[in-house]
Amino acid sequence: MxxxxxxxxxxxxxxxxxxxxxxxxxxxxxxxxxxxxxxxxxxxxxxxxxxxxxxxxxxxxxxxxxxxxxxxxxxxxxxxxxxxxxxxxxxxxxxxxxxxxxxxxxxxxxxxxxxxxxxxxxxxxxxxxxxxxxxxxxxxxxxxxxxxxxxxxxxxxxxxxxxxxxxxxxxxxxxxxxxxxxxxxxxxxxxxxxxxxxHERTADCVVAGYRTHKADAEGIGSLLLGLYTDDGDLMAVGVVGAFTAARRRELFRELQPLVTAPEDHPWAAAREDDGIRTPFNAEGSRWAAGRDLSFTPLRPERVLEVRYDHMEGARFRHTAQFNRWRPDRDPASCTFGQLEEPVRFxxxxxxxxxxxxxxxxxxxx
The missing domain is CATH 3.30.470.30 (DNA ligase/mRNA capping enzyme)
Structure with a gap:
């Protein structure tokens, strides 16, 4: 050539x-x-x-x-x-x-x-x-x-x-x-x-787990986000990350009281054939070959407002951005119904x- x-x-x-x-x-x-x-x-x-x-x-x-x-x-x-x-x-x-x-x-x-x-x-x-x-x-x-x-x-x-x-x-x-x-x-x-x-929108999501930062075992690398379906199932919708080094450590300490055993987490019983997407059944693809996809499950008690551009199916197309904590929101109220649907074209x-x-x-x- x-x-x-x-x-x-x-x-x-x-x-x-x-x-x-x-x-x-x-x-x-x-x-x-x-x-x-x-x-x-x-x-x-x-x-x-x-x-x-x-x-x-x-x-x-x-x-x-x-x-x-x-x-x-x-x-x-x-x-x-x-x-x-x-x-x-x-x-x-x-x-x-x-x-x-x-x-x-x-x-x-x-x-x-x-x-x-x-x-x-x-x-x-x-x-x-x-x-x-x-x-x-x-x-x-x-x-x-x-x-x-x-x-x-x-x-x-x-x-x-x-x-x-x-x-x-x-x-x-x-x-x-x-x-x-x-x-x-x-x-x-x-x-x-x-x-x-x-496009940029906001959504209130349940914080369902975290992954530690690759260079800091006591710092948060990303938070795993979930939304509830109409049937009351918690579905994984994406992650939020890009925290400063100081904030990673603060978040890690802040979330420790919510850590729970995997078998007690809402995602433990979900199966792929249920149509409930979780990190247990949706992220083991060749795109993640060699990566550690393990995470620490949290009791789904805290709500986080994130910024996102658009959805790809039932997930955020790109990594969401941290906006603010929402202590005023009941986690059960964080459903897919809040998401804006673009008009089909x-x-x-x-x-x-x-x-x-x-x-x-x-x-x-």
Whole structure:
């Protein structure tokens, strides 16, 4: 492979902002998948991950789609996603990373991935990373005009009002928010030169256990969170972490009176076939191979308010953020009913660019 931009490439990143910014920006939906840099030199194709590791072998159907849809020699930045029904399915995407070739081939047929392109880093013999984004986007639109699924060009608009509609509507299709990119900016690997606006909500959760910090046996690394179902079962919904060293120790001392025997914990009797997700039946996957997933069970008597962006099924999609203790809340009142449900939106409309207010393509170079 001989391209003007060679692997590995660390993608350009985005910094979080509280609201959609204005001025000289191109807005795009924020996809919830695996960030990927795709390199094509004739029949040679490589798919690089955010950390630079190749993912080519896990997505053979995307490799074939790249050969069929992308320019003969190019480097593109984009996102690998899996679609289930009318929305993105990140859990199914995670399952695509498998060591067995036979399993990889089966999953490529059963849960095929899509590649959503949003930047062009190189074309033929030219390195485009130093050119303004408006020029890179115009070239991307030109060369992907005839692309067919599973290769897609992400919708884009210069209208912040359109971005606002996307932010409120596309979450129902499993998207993650909105990204804003300076039209005059170059491509800057590993720099937070873009802006992202993500959904943020709060929920009151039961603290059901903890894991100690990997470097401190008397410090809390993460708190395990639960919510009650309508049937009164406590289901694991995620964790909250990222405490300072001092706070880790304080929390450890504070929670010791709640430590209980595993057999006395509500999760002890839960089984996977009950549909009650707990750390005992939901976290022993290959993604955690080699990791210590043991935890200290706590009597479910304390309530914690956390911030989260969105749910993936019955779990927080990302690690939640500590907000405050809620001593005024009865743990039994912490149910799934408090969670805000986004209005459903058909992902096909996003992938096809058929958005409510349309898209505003950029001008050519």
């Amino acid at each position: 001989h391209l003007p931009v060679m692997p590995p490439v660390t993608p350009m990143l985005a910094k979080s902002v509280a609201r959609i910014p204005e001025g000289g920006l191109l807005y795009e939906p924020k996809w919830d998948g695996f960030r990927s840099i795709v390199f094509r030199d004739g029949d040679e194709v490589e798919i690089g991950s955010r950390n630079g590791n190749p993912m080519t072998r896990y997505f053979p159907e995307v490799v074939e789609a790249v050969r069929a849809n992308l320019p003969e020699r190019c480097v593109l930045d984009g996102e690998l996603v899996v679609v289930s029904g009318a929305r993105l399915d990140f859990e199914a995407l995670q399952q695509r990373i498998h060591p067995a070739a036979r399993r990889v081939a089966l999953l490529a047929r059963e849960t095929p991935a899509h590649f959503v392109a949003f930047d062009l880093l190189a074309l033929d013999d030219e390195d485009l990373t130093g050119r303004p984004f408006r020029e890179r986007r115009a070239l991307l639109e030109k060369h992907l005009a005839a692309a067919r699924p599973p290769v897609h060009l992400t919708p884009a608009s210069t209208d912040s009002a359109v971005a606002g509609e996307w932010f409120s509507q596309f979450e129902g299709a499993g998207l993650d928010g909105v990204v804003a990119k300076p039209l005059d900016g170059p491509y800057e690997p590993n720099k937070r030169s873009m802006f992202k606006v993500k 058909d992902l096909a409309a996003v992938l096809s660019g058929g958005t409510p207010a349309g898209t505003a393509p950029t001008t050519g170079p």
